[in-house]
Amino acid sequence: xxxxxxxxxxxxxxxxxxxxxxxxxxxxxxxxxxxxxxxxxxxxxxxxxxxxxxxxxxxxxxxxxxxxxxxxxxxxxxxxxxxxxxxxxxxxxxxxxxxxxxxxxxxxxxxxxxxxxxxxxxxxxxxxxxxxxxxxxxxxxxxxxxxxxxxxxxxxxxxxxxxxxxxxxxxxxxxxxxxxxxxxxxxxxxxxxxxxxxxxxxxxxxxxxxxxxxxxxxxxxxxxxxxxxxxxxxxxxxxxxxxxxxxxxxxxxxxxxxxxxxxxxxxxxxxxxxxxxxxxxxxxxxxxxxxxxxxxxxxxxxxxxxxxxxxxxxxxxxxxxxxxxxxxxxxxxxxxxxxxxxxxxxxxxxxxxxxxxxxxxxxxxxxxxxxxxxxxxxxxxxxxxxxxxxxxxxxxxxxxxxxxxxxxxxxxxxxxxxxxxxxxxxxxxxxxxxxxxxxxxxxxxxxxxxxxxxxxxxxxxxxxxxxxxx
Amino acid sequence: xxxxxxxxxxxxxxxxxxxxxxxxxxxxxxxxxxxxxxxxxxxxxxxxxxxxxxxxxxxxxxxxxxxxxxxxxxxxxxxxxxxxxxxxxxxxxxxxxxxxxxxxxxxxxxxxxxxxxxxxxxxxxxxxxxxxxxxxxxxxxxxxxxxxxxxxxxxxxxxxxxxxxxxxxxxxxxxxxxxxxxxxxxxxxxxxxxxxxxxxxxxxxxxxxxxxxxxxxxxxxxxxxxxxxxxxxxxxxxxxxxxxxxxxxxxxxxxxxxxxxxxxxxxxxxxxxxxxxxxxxxxxxxxxxxxxxxxxxxxxxxxxxxxxxxxxxxxxxxxxxxxxxxxxxxxxxxxxxxxxxxxxxxxxxxxxxxxxxxxxxxxxxxxxxxxxxxxxxxxxxxxxxxxxxxxxxxxxxxxxxxxxxxxxxx
Numbered sequence: 001x002x003x004x005x006x007x008x009x010x011x012x013x014x015x016x017x018x019x020x021x022x023x024x025x026x027x028x029x030x031x032x033x034x035x036x037x038x039x040x041x042x043x044x045x046x047x048x049x050x051x052x053x054x055x056x057x058x059x060x061x062x063x064x065x066x067x068x069x070x071x072x073x074x075x076x077x078x079x080x081x082x083x084x085x086x087x088x089x090x091x092x093x094x095x096x097x098x099x100x101x102x103x104x105x106x107x108x109x110x111x112x113x114x115x116x117x118x119x120x121x122x123x124x125x126x127x128x129x130x131x132x133x134x135x136x137x138x139x140x141x142x143x144x145x146x147x148x149x150x151x152x153x154x155x156x157x158x159x160x161x162x163x164x165x166x167x168x169x170x171x172x173x174x175x176x177x178x179x180x181x182x183x184x185x186x187x188x189x190x191x192x193x194x195x196x197x198x199x200x201x202x203x204x205x206x207x208x209x210x211x212x213x214x215x216x217x218x219x220x221x222x223x224x225x226x227x228x229x230x231x232x233x234x235x236x237x238x239x240x241x242x243x244x245x246x247x248x249x250x251x252x253x254x255x256x257x258x259x260x261x262x263x264x265x266x267x268x269x270x271x272x273x274x275x276x277x278x279x280x281x282x283x284x285x286x287x288x289x290x291x292x293x294x295x296x297x298x299x300x301x302x303x304x305x306x307x308x309x310x311x312x313x314x315x316x317x318x319x320x321x322x323x324x325x326x327x328x329x330x331x332x333x334x335x336x337x338x339x340x341x342x343x344x345x346x347x348x349x350x351x352x353x354x355x356x357x358x359x360x361x362x363x364x365x366x367x368x369x370x371x372x373x374x375x376x377x378x379x380x381x382x383x384x385x386x387x388x389x390x391x392x393x394x395x396x397x398x399x400x401x402x403x404x405x406x407x408x409x410x411x412x413x414x415x416x417x418x419x420x421x422x423x424x425x426x427x428x429x430x431x432x433x434x435x436x437x438x439x440x441x442x443x444x445x446x447x448x449x450x451x452x453x454x455x456x457x458x459x460x461x462x463x464x465x466x467x468x469x470x
Numbered sequence: 471x472x473x474x475x476x477x478x479x480x481x482x483x484x485x486x487x488x489x490x491x492x493x494x495x496x497x498x499x500x501x502x503x504x505x506x507x508x509x510x511x512x513x514x515x516x517x518x519x520x521x522x523x524x525x526x527x528x529x530x531x532x533x534x535x536x537x538x539x540x541x542x543x544x545x546x547x548x549x550x551x552x553x554x555x556x557x558x559x560x561x562x563x564x565x566x567x568x569x570x571x572x573x574x575x576x577x578x579x580x581x582x583x584x585x586x587x588x589x590x591x592x593x594x595x596x597x598x599x600x601x602x603x604x605x606x607x608x609x610x611x612x613x614x615x616x617x618x619x620x621x622x623x624x625x626x627x628x629x630x631x632x633x634x635x636x637x638x639x640x641x642x643x644x645x646x647x648x649x650x651x652x653x654x655x656x657x658x659x660x661x662x663x664x665x666x667x668x669x670x671x672x673x674x675x676x677x678x679x680x681x682x683x684x685x686x687x688x689x690x691x692x693x694x695x696x697x698x699x700x701x702x703x704x705x706x707x708x709x710x711x712x713x714x715x716x717x718x719x720x721x722x723x724x725x726x727x728x729x730x731x732x733x734x735x736x737x738x739x740x741x742x743x744x745x746x747x748x749x750x751x752x753x754x755x756x757x758x759x760x761x762x763x764x765x766x767x768x769x770x771x772x773x774x775x776x777x778x779x780x781x782x783x784x785x786x787x788x789x790x791x792x793x794x795x796x797x798x799x800x801x802x803x804x805x806x807x808x809x810x811x812x813x814x815x816x817x818x819x820x821x822x823x824x825x826x827x828x829x830x831x832x833x834x835x836x837x838x839x840x841x842x843x844x845x846x847x848x849x850x851x852x853x854x855x856x857x858x859x860x861x862x863x864x865x866x867x868x869x870x871x872x873x874x875x876x877x878x879x880x
Contacts, residue, residue, distance in 0.1 A: 103688065103783035104812065126690065148634040161638060162609045171865070179862045183840050184606060184811040185597060185779035186645060189870060191862050193608055193641035197634050214690060241552045243575070243662025284692075287726030343630045345553045375632040415632040423635075430635050434622045439637050441872040446865070457636075 006063040007043050010087070013055060020044040029088050032073040032080040033135075035336065035386070036396070037421045041068065041082035048093045050170065050206040057204060058174035060087055066451045069200045071112060071140030074133075075147055076339050077420030079199045083455055089204060091142050097121050098207070105212045106165055106182040111142025111205050118210070127212040130157035133416070134327065142205050148197030150416030152323070155374035156247040156282070157213060159416060161196040166209030169195060169202065172447040182209055194442075199418055200453035202446045216247075216282035220292055221316045222309035224277045224299035225270060229253055231302040232275035233350035236373040238298045239279070240346045244291050248280040249374030253353075256326050256368040256381075259333055265325025267318070270305050277373070278323055280316075326370045333366060333383035340380045340399050341417035342406030349376060355405040356380050363398035365391075377415035378406065404429060419457045427458055496539045500654055504621035506538050507652065511619050511876050519648040519879070521561050521587030540589055543654050546570055548629060554660040555612060555629050560589025560653045571660060579604035579661040581760045585767075589653045595645020597777065599759050600694050602810030603721075604661070607644055613657040614640040618650075619874045629657050642869075649880040650873035664721035668731055669752035670744045671706050671717040678739065679716045680786050685737045686718055687782070687809040691730050693718040696759065697786060699793060700804035701817065705758035707751040712804070719752055762806055763815040765846030774824040774847045776831055778814040780840030785809040788838040792816050795830035799823045812840070824851045 011019045020026060026040040042065075047053050060067045067087045070080040082088050094110035097118065101107070102125035107118060115136040118129040132151035133139050139149070145167070150159040157163075166180035180192040195202055226232045232251050239249060252260070254274045260267055269276060279295055281288055292309075299307060310316040330337045344352045353369065356378070360367035371379045380402050384395045403413045407429045414423060427436060440458050444450070454460065495517075497503040510517045517536045540561040548557030551574045558567055564582040571577050580598035582591065592614070596607060604610075613627025626639035640657075643650060672682060676699075683697045696717045698705070703715040720730040735741035747755070766773045780788040789807035792814060796803040801823040807814040818827055824847050835842040874880065 101781065101783060104781040106781070148638075150632060150634075154632070158605065158609055159632060159634070161641065162605060177862050177865055181839070182781045183779040184601065184813050185777060185841060185843070186595070187841055187843060188863075189642055189646045189650065189866050190595075190608060190644060191642070191866055191869070193638050193644070194869065197638055214692075217690070237552065240554065243554075245661075284726055284729065286729030287723040290723060290725060343632050345550065345555070345630055347550065347552045372632075376630055377632050410628075411630050412628050412633040412635050414634045415630075416634060418634055419636070427635065430628070431625070432623075435624050435626070435636070438618070438622075438624050438872065439639070442637060442639075442869050445868045445872050 006059075006065070010056070010059050011043070014045060018046040018048070020046070029070065029073070029082060029090075032070075032075040032078060034076050034078040034081070034420065034422050036338070037078045037081045039082045039084055041086045041088035044088045044090055046090045046093055050168070050176070053089060053170050053204050053206055054174050054176060056087060056089055057170050057172065060451050061173050061449060064449065064451065066454050068453050069142070069146070069204045071143030072114070072135070072138050074135040074139040075143055075418065075420065076341065077147065077414070077418040077422040079147055079418050079420035079453070079456055080143070081421055091204070092140065094206065100125060100212070101182065102127060104182055107210050107212055109141055109208050109210065111140060111145070111208060113141050115139050115141055115144060122212050123215060126215050128215045129163070129210060130154070130213045131160045131163055141208055141210070145196055145205050145208060146198070146200050147418035148416070150372070150377065152248045152250055152372060154416070155249055155372065156245050161193060163211045164192055164196050164208065165211055167192055167195055167205050168207035169205055171203040172449065172452040180209065197418065199420060199456045201443050201457055203452055218283060218285040218288055219316065220281045220288055220309070221319045222279050222292070222296070222307065223319050224279070224304040225273045225306040225308075226275045226277065226302065226304050227272055229275045229353055230350055231304070232277045233353065233373070235277055235299050235302045236349060237347055239295055240374065242294060242298070244294060246279050246295070246374060247282040248278065249372070250278040250323050251369070251371055251373040252276040252322060252326055253369040255366070256329070256370050257322070259329040259368065260322045260326055263325060263329035263332055265321055265329055267322030267325075269322065273305060276322065278319065323370070327381075330368065330381055330383055333368070334385055336384050336386035338382040338384065338395050338399060339417070340378070340382070340402055341414050342378045342380075342403050342411060343415040344376045344378065344406050344409040344411035346374070346376045348409040348411070349373060352378065352405055352409045352411075356402050359398050359401045359405065363394045363401075365395050365398045367398075372415070375415065376411065400426065421456060424455070424457055425459050492535065492537055494537045494539055496542060498542045500617060500623055503538065503540070503617050503652060503654065504623065507617060507619045507878070508621040510536060510878050516878055519593070519652040521590040538652060540652060540654065541587070543589070547655065548657070549574070550629075551576060555631065555657065556660055557629060557655060557657045558588045559655050560587060562588045564588060564591055572663065575663050576660045577663050578610060578658050580607060580610060581756050583760050583764050584757065585764070588656050592644055592653060592656050593646060593648045597763070597813055599696065599756055599808065601813065602808060603692055603694060608641040610659050611640050611644055611656060612659055614643060614653055615655040616643075616651040616653040619876060619878045624651070627657065631659055650870050651879070665723050666727050667719060667721040667749055667752035668727050669707070669717060669719045669747045669755055670731060670734060671708075671715055672738070672740070672743050672745070673703070673710065673713055673715045674743065676714050679714055682738050682740070683716045683786060683809055685739070686716070686734060689733065689737045691720070691733055693720055693730070693734065693810070695808065695810050697789060697807045697809060698805070699789070700802065702762055702804050702806040702815075705755055705762055707747045707755055708745055717755070719756070759806060762804075762817060763845070772819060772848060774818045774827060774851070775845040776816045776818070776828065776842055777845050778816060778831060778835055778840060778842045780812045780814070780835065780838040782809060782812040784838040784840070785812050785814065788834055788840060789814050791834040791837065792831055795834055796823070796827050799826050799830065801827055824848070
């Protein structure tokens with residue numbers, strides 16, 4: 001592929017194997033985990049240092065070329081999808097752990113570090129990194145910062161934003177700023193909190209200071225299997241109401257159970273199971289028996305088909321097997337999978353799920369639900385054949401209506417996947433024009449040229465005005 | 471200044487809080503608040519948002535010629551006990567919120583001071599003795615609503631416990647001291663009140679107490695832990711007054727608290743010297759510890775309150791460094807240091823040396839890779855302190871001006 005002249009000038013600064021322009025090499029970068037949107041970048045730089053990121057961003061600013069930062073590309077909202085003519089900054093090679101301070105419980109890492117690697121490194125110190133997206137063996141911490149990622153265990157420990165203490169950021173003009181650090185107070189408005197979840201629209205994160213959490217000495221996991229979703233949801237509501245905070249409260253619905261049972265991750269769920277509720281407690285063993293007994297009683301009151309519990313790591317892996325294997329099992333249902341991400345108050349779970357099923361029936365799409373019930377974070381998953389335009393249109397329309405149902409219940413259009421390209425046009429469901437103008441005003445104040453991951457997060461009125469090079 | 475529709479007359483008590491010569495605008499609703507802000511912009515008058523005027527020394531600027539009070543925004547609008555969330559108007563007194571939540575066996579898992587409003591508490595970015603256990607205030611804020619100086623209303627976040635739609639302005643504004651916008655509503659995450667609390671404490675020689683503190687901090691337990699010096703130790707329930715002490719508090723279910731107390735004793739070099747207090751005394755100690763870190767009721771009193779924040783591992787060294795720096799200038803430092811978070815509150819009751827103390831504390835902070843702020847100093851001292859530009863200051867100001875282009879609030 002022939003490059004525009006300015007790109008050639010930039011290409012000369014990097015070894016050929018770290019500046020990708022070949023169409024086949026660019027192919028893998030044309031989308032993230034949301035394949036609905038695809039666009040190859042003009043070029044990809046495999047950055048290895050902060051100074052290289054600075055050089056690239058300064059070059060982009062000087063040449064009015066948009067840039068898109070990218071980690072592992074596991075995001076599900078199109079946050080890392082390239083825009084036409086962009087330079088894509090691949091940060092996977094910046095994966096060093098620069099420091100672990102066990103006494104002060106923090107780590108300093110580069111953005112390309114894979115999430116689970118930090119917990120592995122912290123474990124010998126009796127610590128862990130708590131946010132654990134389902135993709136934690138592949139996703140990068142920089143990507144987690146961009147999307148403010150969650151995970152099954154965030155019910156107790158909070159999502160990414162609750163664990164970020166400091167950032168080093170390359171702003172869209174190439175200036176490097178350090179925000180926050182390993183201290184608990186900050187001098188003023190907290191810019192770290194603003195940058196987490198900003199989807200790369202404020203620049204590129206090149207170093208991250210993260211809070212580490214004590215590795216819990218005791219973990220208890222148990223399953224309650226029900227013949228109706230309503231019973232599972234009622235149990236969740238009762239657990240929440242009791243004030244006990246498990247580390248995870250996850251639900252799989254009937255269609256997910258069927259897919260799991262037909263896959264290699266078969267978990268041995270009963271054939272009449274309509275909902276599996278997975279509960280995990282962690283912390284000190286002392287006092288955990290009482291909490292476990294209370295939760296089991298609440299589950300029993302809702303007449304489960306079966307209760308299972310794990311007492312050791314091997315049994316725990318077995319109980320998690322169905323949950324962890326759920327997304328993989330969806331691959332059996334159809335060629336494509338649209339993973340939605342909405343949130344409702346915990347007390348509105350049951351009624352919202354009923355609406356989700358009703359919408360799926362009405363649009364004649366196959367929906368299954370695997371979700372973080374404890375924090376009201378729904379993930380309706382629609383399996384479909386993306387080669388069929390009519391089906392795809394129905395899938396997208398059903399998805400929008402499901403998110404509208406979440407908002408109508410007092411919830412939100414994203415709990416952990418971000419807005420990206422996928423949901424930018426749904427932002428007016430949640431926010432008024434003034435709210436959006438304020439947020440885009442902040443984006444424009446930090447990125448007046450509109451080159452930092454443009455078009456993400458908000459209905460993009462500016463895209464039409466922006467100069468984009470092919 | 472004439473009063474418009476939607477504005478009430480500030481009460482005599484309110485007026486007295488801000489000084490008789492300071493005009494106090496007291497809108498009753500968002501529309502009137504928006505009008506007040508637009509007015510100020512049109513007239514080029516700088517304004518200071520306020521609740522009950524409990525913490526004027528932490529507001530910025532102190533010399534603003536007009537106060538806009540949100541005391542009339544005083545409703546708890548959306549408490550959902552089953553969902554453990556609450557939506558509160560900014561002028562709700564903290565004591566009112568605490569009492570209302572307690573009726574449902576719930577709390578904001580932070581230690582609310584006895585005075586002030588929820589809006590003021592969020593604007594100050596107040597810290598809490600239990601922050602090491604429950605996280606900073608920003609992690610409890612689910613959403614906010616407010617009014618910009620243009621008169622436009624805005625909202626960020628929402629009422630659900632997990633939400634990543636839009637920039638997290640509701641967390642960004644925690645600690646903004648009213649310099650960007652006037653908050654009208656705050657949504658918070660709640661927790662169940664702990665089943666029980668047990669406080670243990672030791673008095674003794676500084677080196678022994680430091681050793682005990684480090685052993686507890688690295689024990690793997692989950693204490694609220696403080697090393698106390700001077701008047702900070704007078705917060706303890708033994709009525710022995712000032713001195714040197716270490717205090718640890720456990721809360722939660724009874725079995726777990728009892729087990730942790732037992733474990734704490736097993737790591738302490740001198741467990742026989744531990745004094746124990748339970749439930750009411752423990753809760754009262756938390757209240758007194760909060761009060762220790764709060765500005766004095768009379769802001770003109772000769773008292774300075776400073777907060778030093780360092781990496782947790784540096785806590786004791788920085789606390790001693792701070793005390794030494796103040797005492798070298800003939801001041802007397804009272805210190806409450808939290809080795810789980812690295813937050814150190816320093817109280818000094820000698821106005822003559824307060825400006826020098828802050829300069830010395832800034833050096834201590836730099837040495838320990840931390841940051842210090844004046845929580846409260848008398849107005850005469852405040853005027854001379856100056857501000858230290860911190861990392862990201864220019865960027866922060868760029869963002870702040872999007873909220874308040876005319877710098878009416880700063």
